Amino acid sequence: MLTNAAVRSARPKPCAYKLSDGEGLHLYVAPTGLKSWRVRFRVAGREQLLTVGQFPDVDLTAAREAAAAARDALRAGRDPREERAARVEVDRTFETVARGWHAHWRSSWTDVHAGDVITSLERDVFPAIGAIDVDDIGAGDIRDLLRAVEARGAIETAKRLRQRISKVFGYAIANELAEVDPSVAVRHALSAAPIAGEQLALITLDDARELLLASTAAGGPAIIDLASRFLALTAVRQGTLRGMRWDEVEGLDWTGDAIGPAAPVWRVPAARMKLAKAKKGDARFDHLVPLSRQAVEILRIVRAFGIDADLVFGQLSESAIGGLYRKAGFAGRHVPHGWRATFSTILNEKMPAERVTIDRALAHAGKGNVDVNIKVEGAYNRSKQIRARRRLMQIWADLLFPAA
Structure with missing residues (x-):
């Protein structure tokens, strides 16, 4: 003793x-x-x-x-x-501390990211440990809730949740509400994430078409299926799609039945692109996505839904499209981000001479001997780039959704 x-x-x-x-x-x-x-x-x-x-x-x-x-x-x-x-006089339960952490950082996050964070905690974390004092939570509690997430095939989601739980504990320690972060050791008990730089992606046109058909047949909210198709057609990052606003669409007349000019484009602000911080405030680095006929048709359908929101696809969660693919039977074969690899692989095989245009369409910076103009889209002849990319995006759309 x-x-x-x-x-x-x-x-x-x-x-x-x-x-x-x-x-x-x-x-x-x-x-x-x-x-x-x-x-x-x-x-x-x-x-x-x-x-x-x-x-x-x-x-x-x-x-x-x-x-x-x-x-x-x-x-x-x-x-x-x-x-x-x-x-206890001070509420030190994990949910209370986590909501305090969320409120502390809310002003520095986008609406989409802030919604993702609190939704993920409410769905997977609070039911398991939300009512427990932060100093009473052990590594085993966190391990078990994360393994339950992994059991449904959401390996990356489990990894993100552990990181968010760790940040909550960091906030608690800084405010003298807890002494240690038990989630640190848990990272060694999680399933291995995909190899860095690699994403699960289909690499044949037949498989890509099959996924799109199976996703529609799987049922569920139509807005998620439409978002999936639009993601496939534009090959942007999923976060870019989820943050898409109606006022970023140019060249379309939404009044009546008129489509407007024949050159519709989606202007993604540099602030929402994967760029160095210094470039994010420079409109020269906005990314222009030429919209194919099929992409425009999807926007018209979504517009007709009358969703009362500035975001094109509403409050689409970060797991919605991935969940649709799992429901369609493609778990372990394709993830939303995989469309970029699908787009690049199939088009480079079919059109090897268009490698530079394909990279530009993906907003990739030039590597090796690739034209360095890709690095600064706004500083060069945009009209020429857009014409080539518009043609490419229409070819891609016709491959994914061939005319009957």
């Missing part, structure tokens, strides 16, 4: 360590010098952890009394973590 002298003399070390007092109670000494009393116990066969206070605010006697109260609660069939959460 511990003594008051041993507790007072405990000094921080490069790695955290524990001093046991018996019956599950121990003093946790963090590298920062913080000392906290913790009680280990089991609920439904699983080991849990309860933090009962920090030393010297809570001395050895008070810590033993708290540990005894926790054991009494267990014998009565109650979870001592829930009782503590009800008693």
Whole structure:
């Protein structure tokens, strides 16, 4: 058993360590010098952890009394973590802390990203650990909820969730609401992510057509299927598509049945492109996406839905299109971002002389001997580039959706 002298003399070390007092109670000494009393116990066969206070605010006697109260609660069939959460003056439950973190960073995020973050937490994290005090959450709690996400095939989603959970704990530690981030160790227990730079993608035209047909047949909200088709036709990044606004579409007359000029284009602001920070405020780096007849038709259909939003496809979640592909039977074969690889692979095989135009259509910077003009689209002859790319995008659309 511990003594008051041993507790007072405990000094921080490069790695955290524990001093046991018996019956599950121990003093946790963090590298920062913080000392906290913790009680280990089991609920439904699983080991849990309860933090009962920090030393010297809570001395050895008070810590033993708290540990005894926790054991009494267990014998009565109650979870001592829930009782503590009800008693503490400051709400340190994970959901409350996470919402505080979200509010803190909200002004620096786009509406789409902010919606993604809170939706993902509400869907997968809060039901599992939202009601638990942040200092009582263990690595096992986080591991289990993330493995449940992986079990439905959402490997990347699980990885993003772990990162978001870790940021919540970082916020909690900075505000002295928690001492450690238990999610750090969990990254070693997650399934391997796809190799960096590689995305699951179909590389034959027949497979690409089959996916589009299967996605439509799979059912579900029509807006997701239309967004999927538009993504395939334009080969942009999924985040770019989800942030697409009606006022970014140029060359179309939405009044009556008129389509307007024969050269419609989607101007993606540089601020939403994958660019160096210095370029994001420069309109010269806006990315122009020529719209094929099929892409225009999709926009007209979506427009007719009358969605009351500035965003073309409304509040489309980051998992919506990927979920549609899994439902269509293409889990492990193709992801939304894969359309860029599909577009590049098929067109480069069919039209090898158009390599530069294909790279321009993807907003890729030049590499090797590729024309360096790709790097600064706005500084060169845009009209020539757009004509070549418009022709290319129409060829691609006709390949994906051939006339009956």
